[in-house]
Amino acid sequence: MxxxxxxxxxxxxxxxxxxxxxxxxxxxxxxxxxxxxxxxxxxxxxxxxxxxxxxxxxxxxxxxxxxxxxPRVASLHRSYRRHLGLDPRAAELLPRLRRATGAEAYLSAYRDGRIVMTDSTVPVTDREHPFLPGPETRAHATAHGKVLLAGVPRPARRRYLAEHGMARYTGRTITGAERFEAELAGVRAQGFAVSIGEADPAFTCLAAVLPGGAGVPDGALHAVSVSLPTADFLRRRGEIRAAVARAAAGRLR
The missing domain is CATH 1.10.10.10 (Winged helix-like DNA-binding domain superfamily/Winged helix DNA-binding domain)
Structure with a gap:
């Protein structure tokens, strides 16, 4: 304005x-x-x-x-990551996960009622990519958002959804609170989250929480995720899921 x-x-x-x-x-x-x-x-x-x-x-x-x-921007970004309690070595996961899957990889964090994508392998020149670092307002429609919200208490999750809403981005987007709670129960049971065309009709993303969230400042949680064309994911879902699980466990080399 x-x-x-x-x-x-x-x-x-x-x-x-x-x-x-x-x-x-x-x-x-x-x-x-x-x-x-x-x-x-x-x-x-x-x-x-x-x-x-x-x-x-x-x-x-x-x-x-x-x-x-x-040049100050880079140091501010490092400071932000440090205050989130993110291990600097976690960024090393992204290029390894990118090589293992051929998919773009991301780090995301939840803290104080906010979800932010802190890093990715998407080229900085690609401003059209559907998932770029920065504040996340589509958490209910993304895998990294789901897996992070699944790890916070229900009152905090309700506050997040009340503040950001549950907008419909595609025909697959979950916009009902009870159905979303059922989705997150499944996420907690299986240990990972999937979003098939919910935030962008052409893309699927899969995410897992990084261990150690209870020991970082203010109960921050961190997640690693990938996104790729849905047809590619459906063809390789087992391989993709295994690679993300290895990355979250720190076993990806």
């Missing part, structure tokens, strides 16, 4: 600075100051006023084509 013109004052300047970071992060390439001013609905001088400290602190980098994420 466009913001009123004029110089930043108080919290509005913070909000605009964060919006600049979001716009640059989501862009396919560097973003110029004039485009940022247009997106924020404010003056060019206001944008330059905010770009100066963001660039000086390393959150943004100025290039010949505009502004791009800066």
């Amino acid at each position: 466009p913001r009123p013109a004029g110089g930043p004052t108080g919290p509005q300047s913070v909000d605009r600075a964060l919006e600049i970071l979001d716009v640059v992060a989501d862009a396919a390439g560097p973003v110029g100051a004039r485009e940022l001013a247009r997106r924020l609905g404010c003056s060019l001088s206001t944008v330059y006023h905010l770009l100066a400290p963001l660039t000086a602190r390393g959150h943004l980098a100025r290039t010949a084509d505009g502004y791009a994420p800066g």
